[in-house]
Amino acid sequence: MNEEPLMESVTSAVLGVTDFGPHIDLFCGELGFEVANEGVVREADAARLWGDGVGDVETRLLTAAGARTGRIHLLKVADPVAPAEHPHTLDLGLAGLNLYTRDIEASHDRLVAVGHPWTTAPSTYEVPLGDTVVSVTEGFCFGPDGVDVVFVQPASARGTEAWSADPLRPYTELTSVVCHVPDFEAELRFWGPEGLGLSARYDVTFSSPGLEAMAELPEGTVLRLAFVTGAGGGTTRIEMIHVADNVRGVDRRPAQRPARDLGHTGWSVRTRDVEAAVARAEETGGRVSCRPFDAVTPLHGAARLAVVDTPNGISVELWQPS
Structure with a gap:
């Protein structure tokens, strides 16, 4: 096992939105984040990352004082699977x-x-x-x-x-x-x-x-x-x-899929070696939904991308800058 960790921290939280405006008003207007980049993840790449049928996905990347972690990825969801609901602490x-x-x-x-x-x-x-x-x-x-x-x-x-x-x-x-x-x-x-x-x-x-x-x-x-x-x-x-x-409330996990659902739907994690990270994820109970591939997106620039689910069904996007 390499001594150097495969990752440092969660790079970004992934949020599904119906309209960018209210989120920009909150995170940028009130909380001091900035729109660091914007653009579209094209249909072919979006389908590999989030499944068929999502089409082109409009995005915004929000950062706070240029911090390399603690960022926010906003994904515009054209046809949400379910209405937005606020999770409770007891919800899974x-x-x-x-x-x-x-x-x-x-x-x-x-x-x-x-x-x-x-x-x-x-x-x-x-x-x-x-x-x-x-x-x-x-x-x-x-x-x-x-x-x-x-x-x-x-x-x-x-x-x-x-x-x-x-x-x-x-x-x-x-x-x-x-x-x-x-x-x-x-x-x-x-x-x-x-x-x-x-x-x-x-x-x-x-x-x-x-x-x-x-x-x-x-x-x-x-x-x-x-x-x-x-x-x-x-x-x-x-x-x-x-x-x-x-003691549990509602199981929110089926309605927390990036680019398909609203609200907090996943995490994006930068890694130094995406192939090794995917292998390690599988060895420790994760499920791979997207094998590593090369793409250029507004959220990552040129990178090698993959998607895995944790053993508890949380969607995690792994990316290695090119």
Whole structure:
């Protein structure tokens, strides 16, 4: 096994949209992202990536202060399979997009005023960290097309590329992409040292009344949470959760397919060796839906692309710059 990891971090979250305008208004107008590129993924390439029948797919690439991870891929969905719905924390599949804010109360007031409601006002709760506990203040905001944006004001923020580039920015790039998986161990193995080379640097089981209030969870909910990240840089972590006793809501995974469905539908991951990444994904329980091929797209430039599903059915696009 090579010592150098196959990947550093999640490059981008993939969002299906009916109209670019509301997302540009939120992410660029309010949260400080920029449209770094735009264009069309042509039908032949789109069919290989996302299946027959999607046609040409219009796209926008959003970045925050040029950060190389924590980006957003917007895919315009011409004929959504299902109406947009906001996932709940108990629902299986992809959930929120997390980013840091310097002032969560100001974020709440401003976004509610411009038409983006929150499930509740920001809430502070404690989570264990080794032999101590740390306080986190968060709030769920409803974005367009069923996108959940989770704003986090941590007691001690870890470094991010956007805040390093521009310390006065109110917001960062995406700091986490969240999924609720039924088979936690299989997902950890897929992403971990045996698979794509990341590791769980924080893996804890806990309950918290503050979290229950913020996320609208039943009283006494016990949650397992792991942050899966790489050693070589990149801001965006995979935030993997599992609720004890298999308490579950709706299984959102069948309606979370890129270019076919709305909302948070997948992840894009840059790798140094796409063939090796695909092989490792298969060895650790992934399913390949698109073998590596060469293409030029507005989202990747010239690259070698592939698509795999994790053991829990999350769509992951792997790409290696040419």
